[in-house]
Amino acid sequence: MPRRHLHVTAAADTPLRAALRALRAELGIPEAFPPAVIVEAERAAREPNLPENDATDIPFFTIDPPASRDLDQAMHLARRADGGYRVHYAIADVAAFVVPGGAIDAEARRRVTTLYLPDGKVPLHPAVLSEGAASLLPGNTAPALLWRLDLDAEGRVVTTDVRRALVRSRAKLDYAGAQAQIDGGTAEEPLALLPYIGRLREALEIERGGVSLNVPEQEVVETDGSYTLAYRAPHPVDGWNAQISLLTGMAAADLMIAAGTGILRTLPPAPDGAVARLRLSAKALGIDWPHHVSYAALIRGLDPHDGRHAAFLQDATALLRGSDYTPFTGGHVPPLAVHAAVADEYTHCTAPLRRLVDRYAGELCLAAVAGTAPPEWVLGALDGLPKEMAKGTKLANTAERESVDIVEEALLSNRVGETFDSVVIDVKEHEPDVGTVHLEEPAVIGRVLADGAPLPLGDRLRVRLTQADPGRAKVQFAPV
Known part of the structure; x- marks a missing residue:
């Protein structure tokens, strides 16, 4: 695998x-x-x-x-x-x-x-x-x-x-x-x-x-x-x-x-939550995944030469955990x-x-x-x-x-303060203002802190990069 x-x-x-x-x-x-x-x-x-x-x-x-x-x-x-x-x-x-x-x-x-x-x-x-x-x-x-x-x-x-x-x-x-x-x-x-x-x-x-x-x-x-x-x-x-x-x-x-x-x-088999999270990643990357299409069928239809599809294939390895x-x-x-x-x-x-x-x-x-x-x-x-x-x-x-x-920290280290389009792919159950976003470009996944405001799971969100320094500060975003 x-x-x-x-x-x-x-x-x-x-x-x-x-x-x-x-x-x-x-x-x-x-x-x-x-x-x-x-x-x-x-x-x-x-x-x-x-x-x-x-x-x-x-x-x-x-x-x-x-x-x-x-x-x-x-x-x-x-x-x-x-x-x-x-x-x-x-x-x-x-x-x-x-x-x-x-x-x-x-x-x-x-x-x-x-x-x-x-x-x-x-x-x-x-x-x-x-x-x-x-x-x-x-x-x-x-x-x-x-x-x-x-x-x-x-x-x-x-x-x-x-x-x-x-x-x-x-x-x-x-x-x-x-x-x-x-x-x-x-x-x-x-x-x-x-x-x-x-x-x-x-x-x-x-x-x-x-x-x-x-x-x-x-x-x-x-x-x-x-x-x-x-x-x-x-x-x-x-x-x-x-x-x-x-x-x-x-x-x-x-x-x-x-x-x-x-x-x-x-x-x-992958738990439902993992598949649901992967569907949010597909949405973030602009990949159409109809509900009647299985995960396996979707994977076989992807083109790894397409950057969005390549990023999704990276995310899909999460279903192999366990x-x-x-x-x-x-x-x-x-x-x-x-x-x-x-x-x-x-x-x-x-x-x-x-x-x-x-x-x-x-x-x-x-x-x-x-x-x-x-x-x-x-x-x-x-x-x-x-x-x-x-x-x-x-x-x-x-x-x-x-x-x-x-x-990813190195990739974004000179872009702190810039804003990006993303989709919220995960929200902590007991901390709804803490979650994970998937950027549309580049294909980076990072933590987002909303400072008290609930994050809209599955929705698009414009975010600003607040920190990224290789080995010193992990990639982190805040809503614009």
Whole structure:
């Protein structure tokens, strides 16, 4: 599921960069790895546990942002003789490098997830692994969990298999380049099949009532002491690529449920209040959302190249709050087993370089296919994983929220005293003069204080910016 992606190009000595550095220190975000972790990682990179199965003859490719080197997934797509498709999906085998209970394992359980902050990332694993020996970089022979998913002509799963294998990617593609090859008709068949399979899976998503958010990346650009906020709209290939990951996550959940032991990624339906608030955001941005149109149908009709739609997609991530990791054993599948956005049982298993739980999910799936008991180090950690993931996710969410605040403070810091058109999207229940407004331009959300006068929830309101200073004063407005 998507997060809000922000990237800062401002110089190191700007107030924005300084505020982001101060935020890292305040939240206690880890930076360098302890020496013992580095020593163990370097040794593991030289001496991984390699599988016997060799699948290096399959010409895998990856699709990631241009600068990415921590590549978890590589794919190969082919047609089947019966009119269906075969998806080979290789997932980096982090367990081939990490000793349970060792230094890397302990540090990963402390960090839980890679943090993507506007001024750079904080990785889950040392770079010698995550951007080196364990990464599915082109030409790098690496251990992987090799999924084979056979689909029928409608894109439905027919058979599922996963086993350890050595793989070697042939090409590292970025989204724009992959899209250009597909649109230009120059893509070789393994890539050319991605839109066919992706669209079939999108149709099945609509059929089951799911929804995918292709959230645009935002870039903060500093020019002559002021900042502007620009969007990078996703390409169609972003969504098709995501469908392969979702397909694997759903297949993994099915394996776990059939085996009676697993850990699911669950999400309850969004509460009515959250949907109502999102409707106010739509109104603020001038997006028509008739009451008979569902949230999922509206999302599918938006154009991420449109700035207003892009801003709304950012706001829509609020409906994904409340997700959790739910373990189960002994065949006792929890009552809430479905992820509301996926509209199916689902688990995280495709990003083990960047997310702790995926390493455990992969082992559970391998055991399910082999018909054996999962490793003791997996079973022993299963009950505690949700708390570990929740702690790390809370830090990630706080860092993201505070980073967005700092970026918006920088964006508006030289505009204090100016007035803006907005819509009131939230009012405190017991303080009706305190609320939240969504500006029409730029697409900023901020606090508004009306000094005793009740705020008109859902109505347009002309507001004046009263404060904004990166890391010192959060964005705040007052009615004109």
